[in-house]
Amino acid sequence: MAADGIEGEEIEVSGIVQGVGFRPFVHRLATRLGIRGTVRNAGDRVVIHAGGARATLDAFAAALAAEAPVLARVEAVTRRPALPPGDGFRIVESGPGTVSVGVVPDVATCPACRAEIADPNARRHRYAFTNCTDCGPRFSIVTGLPYDRPATTMAGFAMCPACRAEYDDPADRRFHAQPIACPDCGPRLWLEGVEADGTDPLAHAAALLRAGRILAVKGIGGFHIACDATNAAAVETLRARKHRPTKPLAVMADLATARALCFLSPEEEAALAHPSAPILLLRLRPGGPLALGVAPGQAVLGLMLPYTPLHHMLVAQTGGPLVMTSGNRSSAPQIFRDEEARAGLSGIVDGFLMHDRPIARRLDDSVARFAAGGLRVMRRGRGLAPMPLRLPADFAEAPPVLAMGGELKSALCLTHGAKALLSHHLGDLDEPATGDAFDAALADYSALFVHHPEVVAVDLHPDYRASRLGIALAEARGLRLERIQHHHAHIAAAMAEAGWRRSDGPVVGIALDGLGLGDDGTAWGAEVLVCDYRVSRRAARLAPIPLAGGDAASREPWRVLLAHLDRALGRSAVDADPRLAGLFAGKAISTLRAMMDKRLNAPLASSAGRLFDAASCLLGLAPDRLSHEGEAAMALEALAAGDAAPYPFALESAGGPMEIDPAPLWRAMHADLAARRPRADMAAAFHAGLAEAFVAAAARISEKEGIGTVALSGGVFQNARLLEETARRLAARGLATLVPAEVPANDGGLAFGQAVVAAARHIS
Structure with a gap:
């Protein structure tokens, strides 16, 4: 202890603390409490050298978890004695360390950014790509690690002086927000396939939708096909063009409209407004304004709130609910590249609302519903992937596993230490284009998360494309191979998500x-x-x-x-x-x-x-x-x-x-x-x-x-x-x-179950 009563500590915070504004949060917290020292990234941890009175250090350590940024997930706060630091508090350069699961999902627009785009006096008034450290694109723009702007699809947009000043200011909510942008230096919108009418592209798009037209809208993880969800003729035309006669269509609406369309519990409202912004299956109100063709014969509707500034403004200007279904041809994967959209959707849509921020990977919207007292994820995609899952306590010594999943609703799973990375929904592998997407995702995840498996897990079925690929991969690299029965993997996934330990024995x-x-x-x-x-x-x-x-x-x-x-x-x-x-x-x-x-x-x-x-x-x-x-x-x-x-x-x-x-x-x-x-x-x-x-x-x-x-x-x-x-x-x-919750009960969770079975078989 120094003579002035200041003690020193090294505090490690582990969990999801990269790319979520954690260091500026620590800086603001330290400034508020009068803590001196430094904070730096160290792989998948944040390391703080802190100095202050004992009671102040205790309050600081408690607040690191209690007040963490919305995107962070603090798993442990470890404190060790250290020499007291000097005066002031600084954010210093990142230290060494491998970020194995250091990317967070894309996050819905935060309240502060929503207020900013609605403010006529704000620099980002009505700007469709407004974001900060608490919201915006993440996984959909990442091209490499560490998560810095040059390793994102924002690399081609040079920051203007005003954005650079915000980006460099630890007290600003945009400090090191990698997708930071404004109308002067960031991505822009335009309309294709329709004649300009002198208005801005968003206002023109809204007018076309109100008039019954069908548009392709480029979002965060891919293209949607949009039309007025109250216009029966527009919905029927969309179905005919897309060859989708009965499958329910997802709807995007603001919260007031959602309440008019569906019965909403407080828990469902909270889930809709969560930063992950999933499509939620909700009970339809009879006699509502929705066109009957949106969800024919169904008692529930798949509904999501707007989750980007573009969506917020488009929904507000159309004044009603919009069909917002995947931009693809029937059974094919969602399109996320501009040229593919122009070629693949031209016979379905009347025009395109485009932007010039590239999408690094296709991410379908996540889907969930409440059942049996909890929220159950049915499709893991945008907003949820690649958030890691914790393995049960006695899996920490397992070798790294690559699990290949199944044929339908395919997804991959990579394990690393006590964590599992279950990929986003990739689609059905009996569709050739999905097979290509699966190959790309395998290379993408393996490279992005620097994963070196020692065991490959596959389904028993010899004709599954994923199984064949996994077997070939194991043979080519000399890796151990585990063939795992389909339903054993399903049950193991439910066990592992619940934290069931190997030592807890069998279940029915x-x-x-x-x-x-x-x-x-x-x-x-x-x-x-x-x-x-x-x-x-x-x-x-x-x-x-x-x-x-x-x-x-x-x-x-x-x-x-x-x-x-x-x-x-x-x-x-x-x-x-x-x-x-x-x-x-x-x-x-x-x-x-x-x-x-x-x-x-x-x-x-x-x-x-x-x-x-x-x-x-x-x-x-x-x-x-x-x-x-x-x-x-x-x-x-x-x-x-x-x-x-x-x-x-x-x-x-x-x-x-x-x-x-x-x-x-x-x-x-x-x-x-x-x-x-x-x-x-x-x-x-x-x-x-x-x-x-x-x-x-x-x-x-x-x-x-x-x-x-x-x-x-x-x-x-x-x-x-x-x-x-x-x-x-x-x-x-x-x-x-x-009962599964975060992991889909369907084949989208199969790879997670395969991974834990294979891991358990190879723990010494």
Whole structure:
């Protein structure tokens, strides 16, 4: 201690503290409290040499976590004695250290910047690229590390003197804000494909949208296609041009309009206004101004608030909600490069609202919904990626892993020490352009985060593009390879997100999914597993049925319904029922039955996703051929209303895994159709029956194995009604439940599960 009562400390702050304005925050805090010393970056930490009275140092250390910038995530504050520093407080040059996960996601416009663009006297009045250290583009503009302006797509914009003064001033909220810009030196907007009318591009774009035109709008992570969400003709035209007949369209609106369109809880309002600004699935208010074609047949709407100055001004000037759907052709990835947009969207849109800030990588909007008491991420994209996830406490010594994910909703996962980096949503790898995006993302993440894997994890399915690529990568580099069963990975992801340690032992896992290759070489998709991180055992399954036509059955629900009804009722009863005859009229029923009898292109599968498709088809909700994944299941969820007694399933144990037989369900539904029971009741009873059957099976297995925790995962658990029914019934039986939240329950979270399984298998 110095003679004047000043003590010295070295304080390390670890977590997400890079690129979030943490050093200027420390400078302002130190100035306020009278702390002397320095602050510097050191890899993924901030190191502070602080001096002050003991009580002041304690208050300073506490405030580092309690008052941290909105984008920061303080994981630890470590204090060590040191010599007292000199007078004053300075920000000094960064020290050495590897930033392995040092980039934060893109962040919605902060209140201060929103006020600035609305202020006629401000330098950035109505400037579409206003940002500061608390908001703006981050991951979408980064081209390398460390995160400095030359390593972003802002490198080509030289700062004007006014911006440079703000950038260099530690007391300014734009101190070291790498995307800093203003009308004098930053990116600019323009309109293409339409004649200029003398107004500014934003005002002209708003006028075109009000007039029913369709525009491509370049945003942060890619292009959107926008139109007036209250204009039925514009929405129908967009659907026709994009060949998207029924898939719901996302809407952007201000908070007042969101309240008019949807029922909003305080938690949902907070989620909408969060810096990540996701698309949130919200319950639609009946009779609202929205065009019926925006979300046909749905009880929920995907809605987001404006999250850039451009969006705020565009929504304000159009005066109503806008459809803001991905700028792509049907099934293709979202476009994020200018020339690709001009070529790929010219037949869909009437014009382009463009800007000249390049986008470094495509980032789809994140999607989430509230269910079972919490916010559940369904798609991890702009605003969430690449925020790292913490691994459970006893994974710190795991080798670095690269996990390749699955075929649909693909995403990568890289682990580094106690953290996992789950990539943004990349898309479906059966689409060639998505395959190219996947290759680019693999190279991008590996280089950007300086990742050197020792283990590569892949799905069991040998034909997945991601699996083939991972196997080739492991062979070429001499890395260890782990093949991991699809549903084991799903359950492991739920375990790891919940902080379940390896030492906590096994859980019972309910995995409800579309299809994934099982350990026995057949297609699984509705299982109860007993598993820890290293191993998994199938303890129960949905009784399998043949998928006539293989992949065709995933696109044509009537094929699956035929197999279920033939098994439950008998073919003669199916053929004799005139109500069923209409469902199968004009279809090659005899051929399909012959295929199923001979097991010719009719693999057995125990899929919950296909069960939903079949039930939706029986109730007349599903088209003969689905236009998008989940279409039939979404319609069934939207129809279900009220409480209903569960439809019955049979639980059979005859050696091997318990079988959950849906035949009683189909007989009950068939009888209810004859009795003209309301379809909404039948849909509710279906959800309740599926939940009760799997909970009953899980409870038996839990009791037998002496396990008190059940993990839920798989894409079918995106269905809020099913998730809530299942969680409630498990709680009623006294079973603890692990439910995914930050990690998607669908295949977007698969790579995270693969990564922790592979890591656990290689911890000595």
